[in-house]
Amino acid sequence: MPVRLGDLEIASNLFLAPLAGYTHLPFRLALRPLGGLGLATTDLVNARSLLERNTKSLKLIETVSGDAPLAVQIFGAVSEEMRDAALLLQERGVRLVDVNMGCPVRKVVRLGGGAALLADTDRAARLLRTITSAVRIPITCKMRLGWDAESLTAPEVARALEDAGAAAITIHGRTRAQGFSGGVSLDGIAAVVRAVRRIPVVGNGDVTTPAAAKEMLEYTGCAAVSIGRGAFYNPWIFCRTRAFLDGAELPPEPGFEARIAFMGAHLDRMVEVFGEEAGCRMFRKAAVWSVRHLGPSAEFKRRLGGLRVRADFDAILAHWRAWRTSFLGSDGELLPRFRPLAAKGDGAGEERLRVPSGPHEWW
Numbered sequence: 564m565p566v567r568l569g570d571l572e573i574a575s576n577l578f579l580a581p582l583a584g585y586t587h588l589p590f591r592l593a594l595r596p597l598g599g600l601g602l603a604t605t606d607l608v609n610a611r612s613l614l615e616r617n618t619k620s621l622k623l624i625e626t627v628s629g630d631a632p633l634a635v636q637i638f639g640a641v642s643e644e645m646r647d648a649a650l651l652l653q654e655r656g657v658r659l660v661d662v663n664m665g666c667p668v669r670k671v672v673r674l675g676g677g678a679a680l681l682a683d684t685d686r687a688a689r690l691l692r693t694i695t696s697a698v699r700i701p702i703t704c705k706m707r708l709g710w711d712a713e714s715l716t717a718p719e720v721a722r723a724l725e726d727a728g729a730a731a732i733t734i735h736g737r738t739r740a741q742g743f744s745g746g747v748s749l750d751g752i753a754a755v756v757r758a759v760r761r762i763p764v765v766g767n768g769d770v771t772t773p774a775a776a777k778e779m780l781e782y783t784g785c786a787a788v789s790i791g792r793g794a795f796y797n798p799w800i801f802c803r804t805r806a807f808l809d810g811a812e813l814p815p816e817p818g819f820e821a822r823i824a825f826m827g828a829h830l831d832r833m834v835e836v837f838g839e840e841a842g843c844r845m846f847r848k849a850a851v852w853s854v855r856h857l858g859p860s861a862e863f864k865r866r867l868g869g870l871r872v873r874a875d876f877d878a879i880l881a882h883w884r885a886w887r888t889s890f891l892g893s894d895g896e897l898l899p900r901f902r903p904l905a906a907k908g909d910g911a912g913e914e915r916l917r918v919p920s921g922p923h924e925w926w
């Protein structure tokens with residue numbers, strides 16, 4: 564199903580949620596050829612740093628022609644800086660800007676930005692109006708259900724943001740106080756869908772299977788779902804969910820070799836974009852998520868810390884393959900008792916999604 568975000572038509576309503584440190588250009592370039600993905604969003608970028616042309620911030624917004632459709636996500640506490648950052652992005656050809664209203668970083672919250680906006684509807688609306696009245700491109704917002712269970716402000720804030728010109732709202736179905744604990748509230752997402760009048764709502768949180776995506780769409784009435792951690796555990800989630808939603812035959816779960824090939828392509832893009840040393844270093848943490856479907860991986864993880872140049876990866880894989888043979892049956896497949904839960908078919912993939920520690924625990 565296509566989704567319209569302002570003047571942009573996005574062909575698939577399955578989006579990649581931004582995960583700072585993970586969903587940068589190399590991952591997006593490796594992911595897109597697998598199919599099914601609609602919109603992707605950059606890691607969040609500090610508006611002020613962008614205006615200062617900070618090298619790291621400019622790197623975060625790096626893209627190429629095959630990396631579309633793409634939104635750039637910005638955060639900040641000062642409306643004028645947010646507006647100017649959106650203008651700068653528009654000048655650079657960015658087609659969509661997403662405003663992060665869930666940022667928990669104390670410096671931003673103290674100044675009334677990020678997650679504090681959830682507790683101040685008027686301020687949130689004024690901030691957005693400052694941006695939307697200055698740019699031509701669509702501006703979307705990403706937020707949580709509210710500050711805590713006693714203050715579920717998302718429906719009210721979403722409605723005010725719509726009036727202030729937001730082209731869509733993405734809602735992670737947890738409160739800020741929840742972090743990543745507890746389940747995602749589909750009722751909370753549905754309340755936001757009911758609150759807005761015309762714009763699409765993108766549901767988000769804990770989608771790891773085609774069935775979970777379908778349930779979120781059907782139960783809440785949201786127009787699209789965005790998938791973050793689930794895309795790292797299983798990059799095929801977009802094409803498989805697309806087929807599932809379109810009533811086509813569900814493509815089989817990819818096997819070991821296909822997943823290893825994906826990791827190799829991801830690492831190649833990391834090296835191209837960030838250089839060999841930084842690319843290898845940054846790849847390590849993503850690789851730990853990618854091997855989750857592959858059964859015993861202790862030896863892989865143990866050696867991963869030594870990944871310094873591209874060729875190291877082939878050596879690590881060779882060692883892992885040899886070590887792994889003791890877990891395989893005569894058919895070359897993992898013996899049933901070593902198969903990870905997530906590989907046992909749809910509906911069984913609802914393992915607890917692990918979250919690395921850091922400020923994003925509240926996004």
Ligand SMILES: Cc1cc2nc3c(=O)[nH]c(=O)nc-3n(C[C@H](O)[C@H](O)[C@H](O)COP(=O)(O)O)c2cc1C
Nearest residue numbers: 580581582583606607735768769790791792923926
């Ligand atoms: C490591 C990590 C980094 C994140 N970075 C961002 C970010 O830059 N911007 C943002 O809006 N949300 C960020 N989030 C939140 C995700 O976009 C998403 O809302 C959340 O992970 C729930 O979706 P999921 O269950 O599909 O992962 C981050 C989450 C994690 C775990």
